[in-house]
Amino acid sequence: MERLVMDRVYALYPRYDEKGLELIRSAYGIASVALKDMTRSNGQPFIEHPDAVARIAYEEIGLSAECIAAIYLHEASRFFPETDIASGKFGKDVYTIVDGLNKISTINPKDTRLEAENYKKLIVSYSRDPRVTILKIADRLEVMRSLDIFPKLSRERKVLETMMLYIPLAHQLGLYNIKSEMEDIYFRHADPEQYRAITNKLKSTERDRQKLMTQFIEPLKQKLSDEGIQYKLKVRTKTALSIYKKMQKQKVPFEGVFDVFAIRFIIDCDEDRAIEHALCWKVFSYVTEEYESDTKRLRDWISNPKPNGYESLHITVKNKEGSYLEVQIRTKRMDDMAESGLASHWSYKGIKHEATLDKWLTAVRYALENPIGSEGDPMASYYEDELLEMPTKEVFVFTPSGELRKLPAGATVLDFAFDIHTNLGVKCTGGKVNGKAVRINEKLKTGDVVEIMSGKNQKPSQDWLNIVVSNKARNKIRQKLSEAEFKKAADGKELLSRRLKNWKMEIEDETMAAVLKKLPYKTLNAFYAAIGEGELDVADVKNMVVEIRNAEVPAVDQEKKAGGILKERNNNNDDILVIDAKNVKGIDYRMAKCCNPVFGDDVFGFVTRTEGIKIHRMSCPNAARLLDMYPYRIQKVKWSDNPSTGNFQTGLRITAALEPSVINEIMDIVNSFRASIRMFNVSENERQSTYEITMKIAVPSNLELDKVTSQIRNLRNVLKINRM
Numbered sequence: 001m002e003r004l005v006m007d008r009v010y011a012l013y014p015r016y017d018e019k020g021l022e023l024i025r026s027a028y029g030i031a032s033v034a035l036k037d038m039t040r041s042n043g044q045p046f047i048e049h050p051d052a053v054a055r056i057a058y059e060e061i062g063l064s065a066e067c068i069a070a071i072y073l074h075e076a077s078r079f080f081p082e083t084d085i086a087s088g089k090f091g092k093d094v095y096t097i098v099d100g101l102n103k104i105s106t107i108n109p110k111d112t113r114l115e116a117e118n119y120k121k122l123i124v125s126y127s128r129d130p131r132v133t134i135l136k137i138a139d140r141l142e143v144m145r146s147l148d149i150f151p152k153l154s155r156e157r158k159v160l161e162t163m164m165l166y167i168p169l170a171h172q173l174g175l176y177n178i179k180s181e182m183e184d185i186y187f188r189h190a191d192p193e194q195y196r197a198i199t200n201k202l203k204s205t206e207r208d209r210q211k212l213m214t215q216f217i218e219p220l221k222q223k224l225s226d227e228g229i230q231y232k233l234k235v236r237t238k239t240a241l242s243i244y245k246k247m248q249k250q251k252v253p254f255e256g257v258f259d260v261f262a263i264r265f266i267i268d269c270d271e272d273r274a275i276e277h278a279l280c281w282k283v284f285s286y287v288t289e290e291y292e293s294d295t296k297r298l299r300d301w302i303s304n305p306k307p308n309g310y311e312s313l314h315i316t317v318k319n320k321e322g323s324y325l326e327v328q329i330r331t332k333r334m335d336d337m338a339e340s341g342l343a344s345h346w347s348y349k350g351i352k353h354e355a356t357l358d359k360w361l362t363a364v365r366y367a368l369e370n371p372i373g374s375e376g377d378p379m380a381s382y383y384e385d386e387l388l389e390m391p392t393k394e395v396f397v398f399t400p401s402g403e404l405r406k407l408p409a410g411a412t413v414l415d416f417a418f419d420i421h422t423n424l425g426v427k428c429t430g431g432k433v434n435g436k437a438v439r440i441n442e443k444l445k446t447g448d449v450v451e452i453m454s455g456k457n458q459k460p461s462q463d464w465l466n467i468v469v470s471n472k473a474r475n476k477i478r479q480k481l482s483e484a485e486f487k488k489a490a491d492g493k494e495l496l497s498r499r500l501k502n503w504k505m506e507i508e509d510e511t512m513a514a515v516l517k518k519l520p521y522k523t524l525n526a527f528y529a530a531i532g533e534g535e536l537d538v539a540d541v542k543n544m545v546v547e548i549r550n551a552e553v554p555a556v557d558q559e560k561k562a563g564g565i566l567k568e569r570n571n572n573n574d575d576i577l578v579i580d581a582k583n584v585k586g587i588d589y590r591m592a593k594c595c596n597p598v599f600g601d602d603v604f605g606f607v608t609r610t611e612g613i614k615i616h617r618m619s620c621p622n623a624a625r626l627l628d629m630y631p632y633r634i635q636k637v638k639w640s641d642n643p644s645t646g647n648f649q650t651g652l653r654i655t656a657a658l659e660p661s662v663i664n665e666i667m668d669i670v671n672s673f674r675a676s677i678r679m680f681n682v683s684e685n686e687r688q689s690t691y692e693i694t695m696k697i698a699v700p701s702n703l704e705l706d707k708v709t710s711q712i713r714n715l716r717n718v719l720k721i722n723r724m
Contacts, residue, residue: 012051013058013068020065023090027069034076034083042149049142050075056138060177066090067131070097071139078102093129100132108402109161109447119165133173140166141178144185157404159189160396174310176338180239187241193722197602197619198240201254203627204604204618204634209235209261216263216291216325223286229279230268236328237261254602259316262326266335276331277302283329284313291317294324302330309337397448407444410469414440417452418473425476427454441467471657471717472689478659482525489525492532499538507545509680513667514548515541524660589613595620596650596724600702605635613637647698649678650705651724654693657717658684662691666718669711675699690719 009025016024031050038046054071057063069090077083077098085098103126107119123133144162147155163186170179188195213235224231238246238260246257254260267279280302287293299314312330319325330338394406397416407415413433417440418425430439432451444450460480468474479486500506507515512524519536521527530536589605595617597603602618606626613635616623627634656662663682670677679696699705705723713721 012055013065015058016065016068020068023065023069023094024072027072027085027090027094030083030085031072031076034080038079040146040149041151041154044149046075049146052142052145053135053139056141057135061134061138061175063131063134066094067097067135070094070101071135073098074101074105078105096129097132097135100126100129101135104132104136109157109165109398109404119169133169134175137166137170137173137175137178141182144182147185147189153404155189156406159186160404162186163190174306180242183241184239187239187244191244193619194244195240196621196624197617198243198254200618200620200623200627201602202237202240202243202260203624205260207631209237212319212323212325213263216319219290220286224283227282229283231283232266232268234264234266235261236264258324259326262314262328264328264335265330267329267331269331271331271333276333280313280329280331284315287317287327287329288315291319291325293317297326302334312338395444395446395448397444397446397450400449400451408469411444412440412467412469413438413442413444413450413452414464415468415470415473416444416450417454418468418476419470420452422476424452424454425473426460426480427456427458429453429455429458440464471659471719475657475659475689486525488532489528490532492528492530496528496531496538496541499542503542505542505545509663509682510667510677511545511548513664515544516664518544522661522664524663589615591648592616592620592622594622596648598648598650598699598702598705599639603637603639605637606630607633607635647676647700649696649698651694651696652709652712653722653724654691654695654712654718655720656691656693656715657719658689658691659717662715662717663693665715666693666695666712669715670695670697670708672711673699673708674704675708694724 006021006025009021009028013021013024032047035046035050040046040049050071054068057067057071073085073090073094074097077085078101085095104123107122107126109119123136126132140162143158147158150158162182167179167182167186170176170182184195213233217233238257243254243257243260246252246259247254250256265283267276267283269275269279294316297314297316299312301310301312301314305311311334312328315327315329317325317327393409395409395411397405397407399405399420405416405419407419413431414425414428417428417431428440430437430453431442432438432453433442433444433448435449437453460477462481464477465474468477516524516527519527521530527536531538531541589612591597592606592614597615597617603615604618604623604627605613605615608614615637616626654666656666667677667680676698677695678698679694681694683692684690685692697705697708699708709721709723712718
């Protein structure tokens with residue numbers, strides 16, 4: 001067993017010396033015994049977690065053997081405090097790190113009220129060694145990489161904690177690679193469609209970036225060779241979230257973000273600062289001689305490195321085609337440090353007390369003790385990108401047992417009560433927020449711990465509708481206030497259903513909407529209640545249905561006659577042009593049914609074997625697979641400059657509160673634009689108290705589609721709307 005442990009440690013951490021490997025072997029042996037019966041959420045051995053965290057600390061950050069040993073001892077001793085770690089004689093540093101990690105692991109996010117500054121204060125009070133913080137961030141990175149193994153509720157909680165606590169912390173400490181990766185994982189879970197669209201765009205334009213880099217270096221090759229400068233070129237692409245934030249901030253499409261990528265010179269030379277600086281400035285001079293530079297965007301972090309040790313020259317230049325390129329110039333040592341931070345020069349390289357490392361660790365400690373972005377924050381003036389903004393549309397609060405609940409912004413104690421359970425909401429008399437007694441209309445803030453007070457004789461009143469903001473609470477209150485009407489409506493619905501069955505008739509949703517337009521009832525519920533009370537005769541409803549259907553027949557015939565218009569228009573290339581393919585005029589192409597592109601969407605073509613070219617949206621769920629596996633069959637396409645005169649069918653999926661009027665409201669919005677409903681299906685989700693609506697509509701362009709979806713999204717009872 002001991003031999004197997006030693007072989008595994010040698011295989012995983014070959015860079016450490018014998019002393020370091022022996023330290024890790026002892027710690028790994030203790031952890032493997034203590035954790036042998038523990039598994040993760042996916043059923044795999046729990047030891048895989050400290051293994052993965054240790055690999056991050058070793059490969060991506062470059063921490064010492066003491067830190068790797070501390071990771072294993074921390075996991076063993078936090079689950080089993082009786083574990084004897086003293087027998088390993090690991091040294092004072094290791095014990096200090098383990099103690100700090102164990103204390104931090106006891107922090108419950110509700111104790112910090114999910115505020116990054118409170119969280120950092122606890123880290124400072126629990127840790128006497130800055131390496132503890134770095135290891136905690138490495139631990140969270142591994143959790144984010146393994147996010148799919150956790151249950152949905154746990155996954156959402158970890159994503160929220162990462163966004164609000166760990167991403168700002170990694171940013172402040174200069175761990176930019178880790179911060180960027182956590183942001184992208186957050187983005188993939190928070191907004192999968194936007195993430196897909198941007199990453200697919202990056203894949204589809206990868207060859208263009210490589211071509212730009214090749215063209216850029218060509219006129220510089222000889223000069224650099226004559227000077228004997230050894231270098232490597234690398235294209236550094238912004239993360240999907242960074243691009244998305246720029247698109248939102250500048251209000252431009254993907255193509256409008258001109259610094260999507262940077263060309264990086266990595267110079268291979270001796271690690272002598274005088275030589276390194278001279279070579280970086282020499283390369284800089286050659287670049288600016290050849291290309292027009294924007295001196296306002298010059299960033300000299302060689303003469304004045306950032307507090308976290310970052311060194312590089314940044315300049316923006318314009319090539320002969322007028323494209324702007326960001327160029328970064330640094331040496332191999334500087335690049336290693338930028339990728340992994342100064343921690344990469346830890347003791348395994350024999351640098352025990354390097355001045356720059358000590359300076360960085362001092363900066364880490366100082367950063368933890370000062371609010372992010374404050375005058376005391378040593379990195380405040382060096383932030384290049386804005387941090388993620390806190391969510392403004394939701395608040396996140398805790399139950400007394402620590403369960404996390406998400407509510408709309410402006411939610412009150414009464415909203416929280418209904419979110420827990422309808423019966424608790426109905427009987428709610430007030431609550432305690434962070435231990436303080438409050439009324440039912442008290443507004444909640446992210447991080448609050450809320451306890452509900454109830455009374456047997458409490459009943460909802462009309463005023464409650466002015467207190468709550470969540471759809472669930474509002475619907476349940478209305479339901480209780482309108483029980484009589486609901487009873488009549490149920491009777492009326494049953495009567496209509498029975499008579500329709502006798503007549504062997506069915507009323508489609510579109511026809512029902514048309515019937516309601518002819519009547520004075522604002523909601524479907526009121527319509528059924530009128531039938532239940534005898535105010536509206538079922539026979540009159542039947543006559544209206546027959547009349548509406550007779551009026552629809554000519555329109556249906558007309559649509560059938562026009563069925564071939566889209567294909568004919570496509571074959572004539574009126575609406576779409578296939579670029580870079582002059583000799584394929586008239587080739588057959590069609591819209592992919594998996595994503596239903598609409599005129600104006602960001603699209604690409606995929607050459608099929610039997611069906612010509614299929615046009616897909618960039619945000620299509622299948623786009624990533626096609627771009628990865630068949631790049632040689634991808635055809636660039638664009639829409640013609642002339643607006644479309646035809647109709648494109650697309651699907652919408654809508655989640656709405658269980659309020660019957662919302663169906664009418666959605667139909668009214670569609671009919672108020674240049675759009676028509678081709679299919680409309682509604683199902684009730686009683687557990688969530690929602691309608692699940694799927695519909696197909698025909699629109700002339702994505703501009704008209706955006707108008708429709710925007711108006712539907714703004715409806716009070718609509719919770720979510722997505723394209724299918």
